[in-house]
Structure formats: C-alpha cells, structure tokens
Amino acid sequence: xxxxxxxxxxxxIIFIYLTPSDLYTxxxxxxxxxxxxxxxxxISQHIWRKSRLHHIPFLNRSPPxxxxxxxxxxxxxxxxxxxxxxxxxxxxxxxxxDKIKLTLYWEAKFYCCSTCLQKRTISGYKLIQGFPKxxxxxxxxxxxxxxxxxxxxxxxxxxEAKRLLEEYNQVxxxxxDAWIERKESITKETKKEIKIxxxxxxxxxxxxxxxxxxxxLEIEAEDYEDxxxxxxxxxxxxxxxxxxxxxxxxxxxx
Numbered sequence: 001x002x003x004x005x006x007x008x009x010x011x012x013i014i015f016i017y018l019t020p021s022d023l024y025t026x027x028x029x030x031x032x033x034x035x036x037x038x039x040x041x042x043i044s045q046h047i048w049r050k051s052r053l054h055h056i057p058f059l060n061r062s063p064p065x066x067x068x069x070x071x072x073x074x075x076x077x078x079x080x081x082x083x084x085x086x087x088x089x090x091x092x093x094x095x096x097x098d099k100i101k102l103t104l105y106w107e108a109k110f111y112c113c114s115t116c117l118q119k120r121t122i123s124g125y126k127l128i129q130g131f132p133k134x135x136x137x138x139x140x141x142x143x144x145x146x147x148x149x150x151x152x153x154x155x156x157x158x159x160e161a162k163r164l165l166e167e168y169n170q171v172x173x174x175x176x177d178a179w180i181e182r183k184e185s186i187t188k189e190t191k192k193e194i195k196i197x198x199x200x201x202x203x204x205x206x207x208x209x210x211x212x213x214x215x216x217l218e219i220e221a222e223d224y225e226d227x228x229x230x231x232x233x234x235x236x237x238x239x240x241x242x243x244x245x246x247x248x249x250x251x252x253x254x
Contacts, residue, residue, distance in 0.1 A: 004030055011036060012043065016050040020082040023051055040077045048078035059085060061200055064193045066106060076109070084111060085201060091116055100213050104201050106194045107140040108157045117142075124154035127161060134180065135164055138187045140194060 006014075015023060015037065027037040037044055052059055063081035065074065084104055090097040093116040104111045108120070121142065128136070139161055141154045171179045206214065 004032055008032075008036060012047060015047045017054065018051060019055045020048065020051050021087055023048060024079075024083070024087060038079070040079075045078050048082060052078065052082060056086065059204065061197075064106065064197045066109070066190060066193055066197075080109065084109065085204060093119075099205065100210060103143075104198070104205070105142065105157075106197050106201075107142065107160065120157060120159065121155040122158040122161060124156070127156060131161060131165060132168065135168055138164055138183050140191060143198065 011033070015026070018026065023037055027034045037047065049062075063076040063078060066076055088111045089099070090111075091102055091113040092110045093112055096102065096113040096115075101113050102111055103114075103117075105117070124136075124141075139156045141156060168176075168179070202211070
C-alpha cells in the first residue's frame with residue numbers, strides 16, 4: 001500500500017515523527033497531505049507542535065501572539081513559527097544567505113537583509129507628513145540592523161503603517177476614543193511579545209561567535225560608515241523619503 005492510500009488517522013501519527021523540514025516537504029507532495037498539514041486546524045497544529053518538541057526540544061517556547069485580527073491578536077501558526085525560526089535560511093526577498101547580515105523582524109514576520117529591508121520601510125519624518133500623530137505610538141519601530149549606521153530617524157514598515165491608517169479611517173469618529181484605548185492595550189501586548197521573541201530568536205539562531213560578529217559589524221558601521229556596503233543606498237533612500245510627496249492616503253474623517 002502506498003503512503004497516500006493510508007487513512008488520515010494513520011498518516012497523522014506518522015507525521016508527528018517527521019522533522020519540521022520533512023513536514024514542509026511532504027506538504028507539497030499531494031493535496032491529501034497538504035489538506036492535513038497546511039490548514040491552521042487544531043489537528044494540524046498538534047502535528048507540527050509534536051514534531052517541533054520531538055525533534056527540536058530546546059525550541060520549547062510556543063509561537064508568539066502576533067497575528068492581528070479584528071478583535072485583537074492571536075497566536076502565530078506553528079507552520080509560520082517553524083519557518084521563521086528554523087527552516088528559512090536566506091533573505092525572503094533575495095539570495096543573501098549570510099545569517100550575520102540577516103535579521104528576523106517579528107513586526108512583519110519575515111527574515112531579510114538590510115538592502116531588502118530598506119525597500120519596505122519609511123522614516124519617521126516622512127511618515128508624519130500624511131499620518132495622524134495619534135497613530136505613531138501604535139507602530140513598531142524597527143531595531144537597528146547590524147551593518148547600517150545613521151539609523152535616525154525611526155524606521156517603520158510601510159505596509160504596517162498603511163494597514164493601520166486604513167483601519168483607523170474605517171472607524172466612526174465617535175468610536176475612535178474607544179478604538180484608541182483598545183489599540184493601546186493590543187499594542188502594549190504585541191510590543192512585549194516582539195521583544196521577548198527577538199531575544200529568543202537571537203539566542204536560538206546564533207552562537208557566541210556569530211553574536212560577536214554581528215556586534216562587531218554594528219560597531220564598524222558606527223566608526224567606518226564609508227566602508228559599509230549598502231550604507232550609501234540607505235542614505236539615498238532616506239533622502240528620497242524626505243524629498244518626495246507622501247505616498248499615504250490622506251486621513252479623512254468618517
């Protein structure tokens with residue numbers, strides 16, 4: 001009997017003993033396997049969680065509560081968690097594989113290099129030109145990436161800012177005070193999660209020597225700016241952001 005012909009109940013037991021990487025591979029084999037492994041159902045989450053704890057026991061922290069919903073936040077799926085923590089080994093937007101030059105940004109849930117990051121961020125100075133100031137505190141300011149100096153002004157993910165502005169503009173004016181109060185609570189919780197998991201990922205992903213290399217790269221960026229590859233592009237990007245008109249839709253009252 002071929003594996004694909006086995007009953008789902010048997011397949012679920014077998015899948016638990018496969019590594020997370022194997023689960024990702026086998027989920028692409030056929031629709032039957034994918035229908036078991038890919039949905040965010042209780043059964044599929046159980047399979048991925050058991051695989052994680054069985055094969056990577058030191059990755060014993062559960063996925064973070066970072067996925068935004070209309071009612072607040074919910075726990076990230078095991079599939080996405082394992083992809084970010086273990087399986088993804090290069091920039092998600094280019095072929096950069098040197099993990100010293102890569103950083104996991106929980107804010108946007110991707111693993112990327114500084115060059116690709118710059119294409120997806122907006123400076124604080126640029127942002128406030130077309131963005132309600134009351135919303136700034138709800139955005140996640142990005143941590144400084146090793147190898148990029150002159151991190152000021154604050155950088156934010158452009159997609160996150162647009163999504164927040166659209167959500168705000170859909171709220172009726174008389175409901176905005178309550179929305180802001182609820183958003184403050186959600187944001188506080190999210191930022192706390194991001195800080196915890198950023199430290200956890202650093203401890204999990206990098207050994208002492210690699211941590212030292214990342215720190216050295218950051219120090220070098222501060223002391224020898226002209227020698228840092230990508231810094232010139234970053235400065236040009238920053239200046240462009242200040243010079244060009246705002247790309248954000250204007251804040252309108254509902």
